[in-house]
Amino acid sequence: MMNRFLYLSILSTVLFYGCSTDQINQEEEILDTTESESLYFPPLNSDTWETIAPSELNWNEEAIPELYTLLDDKGTKAFIILKDGKIVMEWYATDFDKDSAWYWASAGKTLTSFVTGIAIEEGYLELNDPTSEYLGAGWTSLPTEKENLINVWNQLTMTTGLDDTKGDCKTPDCLTYIANAGTRWGYHNAPYTLIQDVITNATGEDFELYFANTLKDKIGMSGTWLSSNGDNNVYWSTARSMARFGLLNLNNGIWEDTVILGNEEFLSDMKNTSQDLNKSYGYLWWLNGKESAMVPQSQIVFPTQLIPNAPSDLYAGLGKNDQKLYVIPSENMVVVRMGQDTGDAALGPSSFDNELWSYLNAIID
Numbered sequence: 001m002m003n004r005f006l007y008l009s010i011l012s013t014v015l016f017y018g019c020s021t022d023q024i025n026q027e028e029e030i031l032d033t034t035e036s037e038s039l040y041f042p043p044l045n046s047d048t049w050e051t052i053a054p055s056e057l058n059w060n061e062e063a064i065p066e067l068y069t070l071l072d073d074k075g076t077k078a079f080i081i082l083k084d085g086k087i088v089m090e091w092y093a094t095d096f097d098k099d100s101a102w103y104w105a106s107a108g109k110t111l112t113s114f115v116t117g118i119a120i121e122e123g124y125l126e127l128n129d130p131t132s133e134y135l136g137a138g139w140t141s142l143p144t145e146k147e148n149l150i151n152v153w154n155q156l157t158m159t160t161g162l163d164d165t166k167g168d169c170k171t172p173d174c175l176t177y178i179a180n181a182g183t184r185w186g187y188h189n190a191p192y193t194l195i196q197d198v199i200t201n202a203t204g205e206d207f208e209l210y211f212a213n214t215l216k217d218k219i220g221m222s223g224t225w226l227s228s229n230g231d232n233n234v235y236w237s238t239a240r241s242m243a244r245f246g247l248l249n250l251n252n253g254i255w256e257d258t259v260i261l262g263n264e265e266f267l268s269d270m271k272n273t274s275q276d277l278n279k280s281y282g283y284l285w286w287l288n289g290k291e292s293a294m295v296p297q298s299q300i301v302f303p304t305q306l307i308p309n310a311p312s313d314l315y316a317g318l319g320k321n322d323q324k325l326y327v328i329p330s331e332n333m334v335v336v337r338m339g340q341d342t343g344d345a346a347l348g349p350s351s352f353d354n355e356l357w358s359y360l361n362a363i364i365d
Helices: 004-023 061-073 105-121 152-157 189-203 207-219 239-250 264-270 351-364
Strands: 076-083 086-092 224-226 234-237 315-319 323-328 333-339
Touching: 061 076, 061 086, 061 351, 076 239, 105 152, 105 189, 105 207, 105 234, 105 239, 105 264, 105 315, 105 323, 152 189, 189 207, 207 224, 207 239, 234 239, 239 323, 239 333, 333 351
Parallel strands: none
Antiparallel strands: 076 086, 076 333, 224 234, 315 323, 323 333
């Protein structure tokens, strides 16, 4: 059952904003509005990171203490705001600091999506390739003709049609049929996690090594992939490493002068509506500013944007217990939040998104 608090939050948003949803451009794409010349990039393998004071941006400094109180009250461990690549705000809990690691939860799905784009660009696979081409026949319990309908694109868009109530379990007996691939959106960890196996088999290189060589090391990230149950694969890193990845995406796949992912079509599709079922979902990224949204563990389509208080061009990695990576091209901003559950216990989007942005708006508007 979908979390009660998240349901009520979205339902109230529908009732309040329903009369104005026609003002949202339903097919508006997130455009790259940044230029690398206007962005600062911290050096690799260094603690150096330039800062800029909120006063230099004419932000409302009087509202900052209220934000810090919210972060502390909600069990936050780390919080960072980048503007033009520079750190404007960096806050840590008393038992945490810039060198402490925390889990990304499902916000880490964005890393896998990005690396899939690299593997496609390097010619190892295609979006429309059947998943069985890389995992072998019988990777699900489906009849062959149904299994062969599932491709890499379905895995990236949460449209495999497999039973999403089975959670992380990725053995064939857990991968059972609900609908034909492409006809149902269901937030499902197992087919997502298996993308990493697809990349391993397509490239002939262990996923974690391929990830490090093509992405992590090239932008100076720290961190490692760990599994808590033998099925999932969760990324752990510092908050600054998450901010680095956000900055890379803000600059459309380019780290300073180095192209990490140059496939502009994939990049655009990754951070825009990927299918007609959940308008607020790209390739493992959550999207704001769309006319409707679905959430994990539910088949309800809510006629509202995902985070009404946030900029409409925001796209995000969102993970269990309110791990947040927001990228906002129109503001040239990246926002990171790591920490404990804020009260919703949601798998991705939660009411905390909207609450947090009400505090951020009081500072940056």
